[in-house]
Amino acid sequence: DAGVIQSPRHEVTEMGQEVTLRCKPISGHNSLFWYRQTMMRGLELLIYFNNNVPIDDSGMPEDRFSAKMPNASFSTLKIQPSEPRDSAVYFCASERRGSTQETQYFGPGTRLLVL
Amino acid sequence: GESVGLHLPTLSVQEGDNSIINCAYSNSASDYFIWYKQESGKGPQFIIDIRSNMDKRQGQRVTVLLNKTVKHLSLQIAATQPGDSAVYFCAERGGGATNKLIFGTGTLLAVQP
Numbered sequence: 001d002a003g004v005i006q007s008p009r010h011e012v013t014e015m016g017q018e019v020t021l022r023c024k025p026i027s028g029h030n031s032l033f034w035y036r037q038t039m040m041r042g043l044e045l046l047i048y049f050n051n052n053v054p055i056d057d058s059g060m061p062e063d064r065f066s067a068k069m070p071n072a073s074f075s076t077l078k079i080q081p082s083e084p085r086d087s088a089v090y091f092c093a094s095e096r097r098g099s100t101q102e103t104q105y106f107g108p109g110t111r112l113l114v115l
Numbered sequence: 116g117e118s119v120g121l122h123l124p125t126l127s128v129q130e131g132d133n134s135i136i137n138c139a140y141s142n143s144a145s146d147y148f149i150w151y152k153q154e155s156g157k158g159p160q161f162i163i164d165i166r167s168n169m170d171k172r173q174g175q176r177v178t179v180l181l182n183k184t185v186k187h188l189s190l191q192i193a194a195t196q197p198g199d200s201a202v203y204f205c206a207e208r209g210g211g212a213t214n215k216l217i218f219g220t221g222t223l224l225a226v227q228p
Contacts, residue, residue, distance in 0.1 A: 004158075031214055043159070043204065043218045056215060091158050097214050103149050104216060106158035 002026070004107030006092050012113045018080040021110045024073055025094030033093040033104060034067055034077050043091075049075065050097060082114045123202065125223045134192040136222045138205030143186060145207040149216065150179060150190045154201045162190070162203075167210075192224075200226045 005024040013019055025032050033048040047057040052069045060067070064083070069075040079086055089111050093104040128134050140148070146167040151159035165172045165179045165188075172179050178191040188205050202223050206216040 042220050045215060048215060050214070056213075093158075095214060102147065102208075102214065103161050103164050105161060106151075109158050 004092055004094050004105055006090075006107040006110050008110060009108065010111045010113075012115065013082055014115050015083055016081045017114075018078065019082045019086075019112060019114075021077040021090050021092075021112070023075045023077070023092030023107060025075070025092070026096075026105055027073070029094035029096045029105075030072070031095040031097045031104075032069060032075050033095070034075070035091040035093065035106075036088045037091060037109070038088045046077070079112075082112075084114045087112055087114050123221055123223045125225060127225045127227060128195050130195060130197060130226055130228050132195055134190075134195045134199070134224060134226075136190045136192075136203050136224065138188040138190075138219050138222075140186050140188060140205065140207040140219075141217070142207060142209050143183070144210040145217075146210040147208040148179070148181060148188050149206045149208075150177075150188075151204045151206065151218075152199075152201045153204065153221070159204060195224075195226050197226050197228055200224055 007022045031050050034046040035043055037043045046059045047067045048055055049069045065079055067077045089109045091106050091109045093106045095104045149164045150162040152162050153159045163174045163177050163179050165181050170181050176193045180189045202221040204221045205219045208216050
């Protein structure tokens with residue numbers, strides 16, 4: 001089975017540009033999580049969805065960040081406008097909540113560099 | 116100014132030795148714990164999990180021990196191999212309805228050949 005799929009794998013952009021990160025969760029999983037990882041702050045949860053509904057977005061840094069999950073197989077994380085301090089690796093993870101093994105499986109990440 | 120990143124604890128072991136990575140968790144109500152391995156340039160990879168109603172669980176070459184009295188979790192890796200070199204994270208899930216995980220800062224395991 002395919003794992004969590006993220007695109008793009010690498011993104012270099014200029015300050016002020018819009019960035020859209022994409023995630024396809026594992027088929028059959030009903031929870032989806034967006035994380036950010038930096039050397040300064042480690043792994044931080046930004047937002048998570050259960051059954052396509054946002055449950056906790058308290059980790060979203062500010063209004064420049066938004067996330068959507070229009071259906072069970074796709075989610076986006078958008079940064080508009082981007083700033084250099086947004087440079088990080090962004091991970092998507094998914095989970096089958098309610099199963100015997102409720103663990104999160106991570107994608108390979110998107111490495112974002114904002115110049 | 117000088118940037119300061121997270122200081123990762125480092126465990127250096129010889130190939131073939133056993134490794135023990137420790138983690139202190141914060142929430143006494145946490146009911147589920149996971150160990151992840153993260154290799155350079157990759158996402159965290161699930162290793163093993165344990166629920167709060169257990170104190171030990173074994174996998175292939177790995178064992179997780181849970182001590183709820185002192186809120187301590189450990190990961191034991193038997194016969195450590197160079198391929199085990201990575202950063203290891205523990206994660207806890209608070210009890211109740213949440214499926215939000217709280218991650219530790221990680222431990223860097225360096226295996227010397």
